[in-house]
């Protein structure tokens with residue numbers, strides 16, 4: 001059986017009258033691509049925020065490789081091996097793609113050891129390798145602002161990989177990308193994750209993406225997990241079809 005990488009137990013959080021997590025229990029298994037689906041406001045992003053230390057739950061615990069990360073700072077959690085990619089890529093738009101990568105690599109080292117030109121950092125070859133892995137090496141010396149949307153998403157993934165994660169959490173990895181490009185981006189992304197041995201959890205509204213790229217699916221509904229199963233099991237479930245997918 002696969003190892004449990006991240007384990008959430010009885011997570012609860014409410015914002016005023018809104019219950020965003022109401023006893024969430026979920027294990028993320030090493031090597032899987034787990035999709036999180038559910039209606040707007042169900043609490044999907046809240047779960048990612050709690051798992052990365054951006055929100056502290058009012059009850060429950062999250063453990064990652066045996067460490068209790070419930071009350072840890074985001075940067076501590078990143079160093080333990082959880083990275084995050086966002087719906088809107090978090091890039092320094094006026095820096096080049098390579099500079100963005102090197103800034104991410106420098107953040108992993110902790111305290112900077114005095115001034116050092118980014119271009120002289122020992123991580124340059126590794127950052128080139130990661131840009132090549134996601135097919136954007138030719139953009140290395142262009143500013144992030146110049147990148148088309150799809151390439152920005154890929155650079156955001158390379159940035160997350162620069163943090164050497166064991167687990168990557170993603171909020172709608174292909175949102176805002178033309179539908180003709182979605183499959184290409186997801187193919188590149190899942191191939192890169194498999195090659196780097198990175199487990200992933202991704203929030204997704206597009207059921208085609210879920211069917212193609214998830215090994216397992218967790219269905220969120222009003223702060224609770226309604227069902228966990230394979231894409232085929234989940235997408236065939238009448239309640240899920242009616243309440244989540246809307247058919």
Ligand SMILES: Nc1ncnc2c1ncn2[C@@H]1O[C@H](COP(=O)(O)OP(=O)(O)OP(=O)(O)O)[C@@H](O)[C@H]1O
Nearest residue numbers: 015018019020038039040041042043044045046047
């Ligand atoms: N920091 C916050 N302060 C107040 N309310 C919040 C906060 N974060 C989330 N909420 C509320 O909690 C509920 C769950 O939000 P969340 O963003 O987790 O849902 P979601 O399932 O990711 O939705 P979507 O698919 O629309 O992104 C929503 O009603 C949201 O407005």
